[in-house]
Amino acid sequence: MTASRVATCTVAADREFWPTVAGRVLAFAAALEMRARDLRAVQVIVPAWSHASCLRSALQRQIGAAFVPPRIAVWPSAMASDEQPLARQAELFAALRGNAWVRESFGAQPAALWSLARGIAQLCDELTWAAAAGASGEVDFEKFSDRLQASLARHFHRRAARVLQPQAQLVLQLWRARRSVDDGAVRALRELAARADANRAPLVYVAERLLDHLLDHRVDQATDQDLRRWECALLQRLATHAPVLLIEPDVALAAATQPILAAAWPEIVGADSTVPIAERAATVRAAAMPLAIIGADSLEEEATAAAQQVLQWHHAGVQSIALVALDRLTARRTRALLERAQVLVRDETGWKLSTTSAAAAVMRWFDLVAADLYWRDLLDWLKSPFTLADRAGKANEIATFEQAVRAAGALQGALAFRRAIGEAGTGEVAATAARAGAREVLALIEAQVTLARRAGARLAAHARALQGALVALGMRAALARDPVGASVLRELDTLESELAPVAGRASLAEFRALLAQRFEQIAFVDSGISSPVVMVSLAAARLRPFDAALLIGADAQHLPQAPAEFLFMSNAVRAELSLPTAESAQRAQAAQLASLLATVPRVIATWRRRHGDEANSLSSLLERLQFVAVQAAGDDLLRRPQRAEFEVAVAPTQRPAPQAPQLLPARLSVSHCQSLVDCAYQFYARCLLQLRDLEDVIEVPDKRGFGRTLHQVLLHFHLEWQHRELHLVAANDLAASLQAHARAEFDPQIERTPAMLSFHRRFEGLIAGYIAWLQARSRAGWHWSAGEESIVAELRAPGGRTGGRTEGRTGGRAGERGAGRVSELRGRIDRIDRRSDGATQVLDYKARTAADLSSGLIAAGEDVQLPLYGLLAHAASSAAYLSFDRARDGEPGVKLLAPKQPFAPLVAGVSQRLRLDLQRIAEGVPLPAIGAATVCEKCEMRGLCRRDFWELAAAEQQFPQSVPSP
Numbered sequence: 001m002t003a004s005r006v007a008t009c010t011v012a013a014d015r016e017f018w019p020t021v022a023g024r025v026l027a028f029a030a031a032l033e034m035r036a037r038d039l040r041a042v043q044v045i046v047p048a049w050s051h052a053s054c055l056r057s058a059l060q061r062q063i064g065a066a067f068v069p070p071r072i073a074v075w076p077s078a079m080a081s082d083e084q085p086l087a088r089q090a091e092l093f094a095a096l097r098g099n100a101w102v103r104e105s106f107g108a109q110p111a112a113l114w115s116l117a118r119g120i121a122q123l124c125d126e127l128t129w130a131a132a133a134g135a136s137g138e139v140d141f142e143k144f145s146d147r148l149q150a151s152l153a154r155h156f157h158r159r160a161a162r163v164l165q166p167q168a169q170l171v172l173q174l175w176r177a178r179r180s181v182d183d184g185a186v187r188a189l190r191e192l193a194a195r196a197d198a199n200r201a202p203l204v205y206v207a208e209r210l211l212d213h214l215l216d217h218r219v220d221q222a223t224d225q226d227l228r229r230w231e232c233a234l235l236q237r238l239a240t241h242a243p244v245l246l247i248e249p250d251v252a253l254a255a256a257t258q259p260i261l262a263a264a265w266p267e268i269v270g271a272d273s274t275v276p277i278a279e280r281a282a283t284v285r286a287a288a289m290p291l292a293i294i295g296a297d298s299l300e301e302e303a304t305a306a307a308q309q310v311l312q313w314h315h316a317g318v319q320s321i322a323l324v325a326l327d328r329l330t331a332r333r334t335r336a337l338l339e340r341a342q343v344l345v346r347d348e349t350g351w352k353l354s355t356t357s358a359a360a361a362v363m364r365w366f367d368l369v370a371a372d373l374y375w376r377d378l379l380d381w382l383k384s385p386f387t388l389a390d391r392a393g394k395a396n397e398i399a400t401f402e403q404a405v406r407a408a409g410a411l412q413g414a415l416a417f418r419r420a421i422g423e424a425g426t427g428e429v430a431a432t433a434a435r436a437g438a439r440e441v442l443a444l445i446e447a448q449v450t451l452a453r454r455a456g457a458r459l460a461a462h463a464r465a466l467q468g469a470l471v472a473l474g475m476r477a478a479l480a481r482d483p484v485g486a487s488v489l490r491e492l493d494t495l496e497s498e499l500a501p502v503a504g505r506a507s508l509a510e511f512r513a514l515l516a517q518r519f520e521q522i523a524f525v526d527s528g529i530s531s532p533v534v535m536v537s538l539a540a541a542r543l544r545p546f547d548a549a550l551l552i553g554a555d556a557q558h559l560p561q562a563p564a565e566f567l568f569m570s571n572a573v574r575a576e577l578s579l580p581t582a583e584s585a586q587r588a589q590a591a592q593l594a595s596l597l598a599t600v601p602r603v604i605a606t607w608r609r610r611h612g613d614e615a616n617s618l619s620s621l622l623e624r625l626q627f628v629a630v631q632a633a634g635d636d637l638l639r640r641p642q643r644a645e646f647e648v649a650v651a652p653t654q655r656p657a658p659q660a661p662q663l664l665p666a667r668l669s670v671s672h673c674q675s676l677v678d679c680a681y682q683f684y685a686r687c688l689l690q691l692r693d694l695e696d697v698i699e700v701p702d703k704r705g706f707g708r709t710l711h712q713v714l715l716h717f718h719l720e721w722q723h724r725e726l727h728l729v730a731a732n733d734l735a736a737s738l739q740a741h742a743r744a745e746f747d748p749q750i751e752r753t754p755a756m757l758s759f760h761r762r763f764e765g766l767i768a769g770y771i772a773w774l775q776a777r778s779r780a781g782w783h784w785s786a787g788e789e790s791i792v793a794e795l796r797a798p799g800g801r802t803g804g805r806t807e808g809r810t811g812g813r814a815g816e817r818g819a820g821r822v823s824e825l826r827g828r829i830d831r832i833d834r835r836s837d838g839a840t841q842v843l844d845y846k847a848r849t850a851a852d853l854s855s856g857l858i859a860a861g862e863d864v865q866l867p868l869y870g871l872l873a874h875a876a877s878s879a880a881y882l883s884f885d886r887a888r889d890g891e892p893g894v895k896l897l898a899p900k901q902p903f904a905p906l907v908a909g910v911s912q913r914l915r916l917d918l919q920r921i922a923e924g925v926p927l928p929a930i931g932a933a934t935v936c937e938k939c940e941m942r943g944l945c946r947r948d949f950w951e952l953a954a955a956e957q958q959f960p961q962s963v964p965s966p
């Protein structure tokens with residue numbers, strides 16, 4: 001075996017690279033007496049599949065006729081990929097979990113442990129590749145271990161660095177322990193050696209790495225870093241059986257022909273970098289520079305400028321355009337803008353599976369299992385298109401389920417949801433079927449949650465249980481129908497098969513963390529898109545002769561990009577062992593950039609000048625180019641972002657004023673009447689369209705929740721004492737009773753939402769004040785008569801007063817459509833008190849301040865709730881709010897507030913106005929959005945009426961024929 005048969009040549013990594021390589025291949029074949037039109041006997045290995053077409057096209061152009069191309073291949077992906085076998089990661093995970101230092105440092109964080117296991121698996125592979133030094137490509141573990149130990153001893157002797165020593169030793173131990181296991185780099189090396197031994201075809205090998213002059217790159221030198229040791233060994237092994245031609249892409253050669261590049265980056269061309277840049281720039285004569293730089297003020301501006309540029313190139317007939325995604329966020333936005341402009345982008349970088357809705361549906365399943373079916377997660381998961389795909393009535397079932405959960409305030413747990421569905425009441429046949437379906441769905445989920453929890457204690461068992469759940473929950477079929485979903489399924493199948501032989505215990509949380517890590521690593525690439533616009537990484541753009549390229553996000557943070565933290569070994573140790581270092585990773589990016597600029601005739605870099613308030617620097621590599629360009633040609637390369645200009649006709653948004661007489665219901669509620677007074681459009685949306693916000697399950701209790709509980713406590717308290725003269729009962733007894741009723745209502749809620757405790761305390765503070773008020777009222781002859789009464793009253797012709805009828809405490813349903821005639825008013829009265837002289841007062845409990853309530857009572861007819869209660873309870877001689885605020889500074893916090901005006905005329909005036917307004921609506925007058933600012937602030941219809949869009953423009957609009965009447 002000799003190295004003499006490896007012929008080597010370097011080729012400038014510029015636009016002529018592939019034509020030159022094609023020429024070398026033809027010369028290589030000719031030397032072996034092969035015909036140019038039949039190259040099938042030659043094997044060519046290229047760095048990436050995208051290069052195969054570059055070579056074929058270049059050969060075609062040179063041969064100029066039909067020909068049989070050489071066999072083109074890339075090295076097996078095991079060498080380039082970061083992928084690590086799962087079984088191996090699982091073994092390392094178990095080993096790390098048992099290590100005292102790891103336990104102390106990472107605790108019980110499965111995600112951190114999996115990440116560590118993966119990092120160590122990669123490091124072990126790096127060590128194996130680096131140790132494969134001999135011509136045979138075999139790994140000399142002992143010799144390399146000695147080198148590693150010596151290096152660690154040298155570099156970790158200082159106190160500050162000593163803390164790294166045990167961790168590096170741990171890695172060394174794990175690496176040595178796994179040397180006999182045939183996986184990862186060990187297996188890849190063995191397979192390559194076997195392939196090399198079997199190969200008899202003449203081979204052309206196009207090296208992956210770009211050469212620059214900082215590195216010694218001769219194939220026969222043991223210190224070589226650029227062409228890796230194992231590559232050297234392998235080529236020599238191949239050369240024992242057949243001729244081998246090594247072609248090395250040389251950036252230095254490419255940059256040397258571009259004076260600006262050579263002056264800006266002397267290290268790449270091997271020039272003296274100690275010469276000041278100003279002196280180097282002075283030697284450059286005016287030269288064309290294929291680069292412009294666009295500085296933007298925001299992400300949107302940068303993405304728009306990038307998209308605009310692509311559209312310009314596209315319209316100018318540029319054949320192939322690269323979007324180099326240095327900053328993925330901005331690049332994604334650019335892609336979205338282009339897609340909006342009907343220009344598809346072939347994204348070779350792909351989307352992480354973790355960002356897809358398909359993977360999210362799978363991960364959400366684990367959240368449900370872990371959090372005992374938390375309601376928000378459950379609703380999200382149920383609404384995913386990847387769940388319950390086989391249920392025909394899914395939409396109705398889920399809607400029913402959601403309404404039940406929200407109405408009951410069920411937070412989590414199958415029991416609470418079952419109860420919520422049970423409480424949802426009865427109705428038509430369709431609703432009953434949907435409820436039965438919702439119950440069935442819940443039972444299905446509950447069964448799978450139980451299976452997931454009892455799956456067993458091995459990773460394989462959890463993977464199997466997940467597969468079972470996917471089938472049972474109708475997820476597998478839905479995922480299979482979607483391209484991204486199919487990719488997710490492939491990952492899950494791989495996971496199941498690779499984990500099958502793995503022994504050792506693992507919890508469900510540990511399995512979930514492993515799955516999350518996989519989804520984070522795997523990208524989905526949509527291979528179905530064909531487009532001249534391609535999104536690539538900087539590394540993937542190398543040696544590809546695009547006609548134009550955009551570097552998106554070319555700031556100091558992204559170009560060059562700092563490599564991820566190296567685990568356990570300092571850069572100095574890594575350099576000594578010929579492992580990649582931070583410096584070499586950054587230098588590789590500089591070489592890739594130089595090659596891109598030498599290859600692509602039009603390059604534009606975009607960057608954001610600011611991140612919020614902070615300045616954001618341009619890439620230092622580009623700054624150097626800029627400096628030289630200014631000196632050489634007086635051009636700083638900076639360009640302003642361009643924006644397309646459009647003619648847009650001004651069309652102010654109109655204040656809405658719909659007419660809808662046909663939508664008037666037969667029955668109105670008191671709150672709808674208040675809407676009619678506040679804003680006619682609010683009435684239209686709430687009452688006529690019957691729109692309403694979905695109720696939220698109360699997780700952090702608010703005043704509304706407090707108000708509801710307050711009503712229940714007072715109702716039960718007064719039902720207990722309804723036949724007693726309260727001023728004759730000891731205040732302590734009344735207070736004790738009220739406290740007991742409060743506990744009965746608040747305690748279950750506090751158990752579910754502990755924050756309710758503060759409202760319980762607030763209520764307890766009001767008890768003394770309320771009892772005092774109650775006893776004074778009792779002494780004045782008042783007693784409680786009824787509570788939570790639902791009453792329906794007839795709305796007669798103007799001028800008449802109506803008589804109400806009680807519906808009971810459950811309340812009535814909103815009436816059917818009245819074909820333009822409202823005949824009934826309904827309301828629920830908190831409390832009716834009667835006095836010994838026969839007077840009746842309607843009371844409404846409010847958990848609001850007295851000041852707040854009294855301001856609404858000043859103008860007659862603004863607050864119509866109390867007068868309309870008077871209309872409902874026709875015998876009422878007065879009505880008032882009972883405010884429950886906070887007891888503070890000697891104030892009891894309980895106060896009665898009645899309208900200032902005489903009650904009977906107030907009721908008559910309000911009911912007269914209501915009838916007239918309803919009559920006018922029935923006649924078709926418009927219902928404009930005319931809410932006052934204080935009303936609009938709290939109005940949930942603000943988005944619908946577009947209040948914020950017409951507010952200024954429509955200030956002058958008049959609605960002489962609209963309601964409410966003046």
Ligand code: SF4
Pocket residue numbers: 678679680681682929930931932935936937939940941942945946947
């Ligand atoms: S936001 Fe104001 S104007 Fe719009 S519907 Fe509500 S109350 Fe009326």
